[in-house]
Amino acid sequence: MAFSLQESKLPMLPFSVLIIISILGRSLHASDPPLTLDHYAPTCPSVFEIVKKEMECEVRSDPRNAALIVRLHFHDCFVQGCDGSVLLDDTITLQGEKKASASINSLGGFQIIDRIKSKIESECPGIVSCADILTIAARDAVLLVGGPYWDVPVGRKDSKTASLELAESNIPRADESLLSIITKFLYQGLSVTDLVALSGAHTIGSARCASFRARIYRDFETTSDRSPASETHLSSLKSRCPASGGGDNNISAMDYVTPNLFDNSFYHLLLKGDGLLNSDQELYSSMLGLETKNLVVKYAHDPVAFFQRFSYSMVKMGNITNPHSFVNGEIRTDCRFVNA
Structure with a gap:
């Protein structure tokens, strides 16, 4: 599916850059693939x-x-x-x-x-x-x-x-800037809305200490609302992920509230400033992410909208x-x- 400039109106990127990236996306993924829901019906229905x-x-x-x-x-x-x-x-x-x-x-x-x-x-x-x-x-x-x-x-x-x-x-990498990640999604023909929706998959799964060490020892306290739950969680993260001296492979859930349930809790954590990965928290906290911030708020308050868009974006990515x-x-x- 081709990237839509109208859907992804981004004030943080020059319009000429958007045009170039859009053209790149279309040249790589110019048309939908010949995929169907019943492709295996006659050959492998099970x-x-x-x-x-x-x-x-x-x-x-x-x-x-x-x-x-x-x-x-x-x-x-x-x-x-x-x-x-x-x-x-x-x-x-x-x-x-x-x-x-x-x-x-x-x-x-x-x-x-x-x-x-x-x-x-x-x-x-x-x-x-x-x-x-x-x-x-x-x-x-x-x-x-x-x-x-x-x-x-x-x-x-x-x-x-x-x-x-x-x-x-x-x-995309955990320490990558929001603009860089947006560019990688646009290159694939995926919009900013797709980026925020697909990032919601981080409501399940975990990350290695090496991926979130810089986050918890630098700006976590700056973005966090410093609630008792947040303070306790940060202390737990630091105990599992020392500032130095190893622990790179120690893991933590990206959604510490409901780690094994696919829901919109991930976006609530971003609103609290408790995103585990810098790349996730920037969706809400970056000064350049006006559209991404609005989408985080939307999905935090409307789980149905999140589920609908996530489903749409997964099909789009799969194509x-x-x-x-x-x-x-x-x-x-x-x-x-x-x-x-």
Whole structure:
């Protein structure tokens, strides 16, 4: 879907820059991919049910698995489009995306996709792409922890390539400025509204100490409302994430109020100034984020509006195309490796 200047009216970027980015977005994702809701109806009608059952088992065993799959889908779509490239392991002839600095310590859930793929291959060999499995699984992950339902268009093919370089440059980072993240979303054909809505996925999942250390020892107290709950939470964060001396891999929930429930609590935390990641808190606190601030307030006070927009934006993100894969892609038999 092409980026709409009208929808994303941004006072913080020069109009000429918006035009350039919009053109870039359209050149990369000029038209909707040939995806349909019934693509597998004649060839693998049980695909949605298989994914659902497997995800139910995974989320029941550990609710954090839901966030892993949503994050994996996001990383996949922001590099070459939603083509399963993030699932590829390194080989002698292929350098994958898993070792990118934005991925190596933050991505998980690969074994979950492997298990789902194995079940589907036993039922419908050579029919369902890994890219589609990941996209469906992300929807089911959200639904299983209380989030909204949306129909998932399918028919993607799996890429035979991956890009470590794009994984380094395209994925937003926890310490990145608001303007830089907005630019990365616009480049993908996603609007500022999509950015704020999709950031709401941080209502589930966790972050490493290395990603939020600078935040809690610098401006957390400046943005926070300093309520007793906030003060207690900050003390807890500092105990798990020392200013120096290790602890990089210690984790904390991004939504400490309802960490395993998909709701709009994340936006309430931003209103309180308690966002765990700098990149999240800037959606509300940045002086340059007038539109993002208004959207944070809207979604904090209207959970229905958040669910509706999140669903819309997830479909929109899932439609980011890799035109090359539609022509030269394949249906991998193993999601980790290109077919021999």
